[in-house]
Amino acid sequence: MDELIIKAVEELDEDKVVKLANKALNDGMEPFYLLNLIKEGMNRVGKLYENKQYFIADLIMAGLIFKEVLKLDKMAAQLHNDDSKKIGRVLIGTVKGDLHDIGKDIFRGMMEANKFDVIDLGVDVGKESFVKGVQKYQPDIVGLSGVLNYTIESMKETVEALNEAGLRSNILIILGGNHLTKEACEYVGADYYTKDASVGVKYCKKWIKTKYQTRSINNGITDLSSNR
Structure with missing residues (x-):
């Protein structure tokens, strides 16, 4: 089969x-x-x-x-099963200037299969939309996708905008695209990059376990304490 x-x-x-x-x-x-x-x-x-x-x-x-x-x-x-079973929330989008969505959609599907709540902003997403998305949804992870070389600048501008808005410290920023390198990731100011969606999912799962090591139950409500 x-x-x-x-x-x-x-x-x-x-x-x-x-x-x-x-x-x-x-x-x-x-x-x-x-x-x-x-x-x-x-x-x-x-x-x-x-x-x-x-x-x-x-x-x-x-x-x-x-x-x-x-x-x-x-x-x-x-x-799209019971939200109570979700292990974390991720906000994703293809950055400004790029209309490609295949890589993003693969990553989204795999993240959802691994019980992440995924908010997809779509393609050609500007830095302002990412900032508003983080403010509204308070994700654990932000995924920036782009397959064109010049999207590195859009990725960098997005990370800088999150920094300026005071939203950067408690989230993981992961980049996706075949053109990415370690040097590009450092230039953008992201935490991780990948050319393979499945590798990115494994990293996100590992990171989320570290972030939410301490879980306490109070009156039936799960309290997630960040260790990042």
């Missing part, structure tokens, strides 16, 4: 992917595991694109297939 799903994504066979994904979920496959299979298929699409066997339209199609899998009833039901 695993290879069939991966191959169907690689071949951009949307109907087959959806059918196989539905069957896998009905048979008890975990959403996170399924998303990893879809991601592997998309990685193969990416390699075919790099080898000039696929075109930009094929990359877009792969992203659309991923979104269709996220919409499946059993997938949505498990991703």
Whole structure:
């Protein structure tokens, strides 16, 4: 089943992917595991694109297939379960000047599969919107996505805006994009960067456990104490 799903994504066979994904979920496959299979298929699409066997339209199609899998009833039901089971909140968006959303959507799906409450601001998101989002939703983590080289400046401006608003100290800022480097992450002023959504999810889970090490129950209300 695993290879069939991966191959169907690689071949951009949307109907087959959806059918196989539905069957896998009905048979008890975990959403996170399924998303990893879809991601592997998309990685193969990416390699075919790099080898000039696929075109930009094929990359877009792969992203659309991923979104269709996220919409499946059993997938949505498990991703958007009881808020009391959420382990943390993340605010994400593709930064100003970039309209790409595939990487962001993959990260969102994987974070939701790992019981994070995700607020998605969309694409071409300015620094002001990120500031307002942090003020309104008080997330533990802010994810800045961008696939174009010049988005590094937008990322930097966003982090600076959060600093100026006094919102930076108690949140993790993670960057996502294939063009990112350690030096770029340091320049932006972020805490972490990744070129792989699944690696980013693992880091966020590790960080959130550190942040919320102390949990006390008072009158049925969970008190989360930050250790960052």
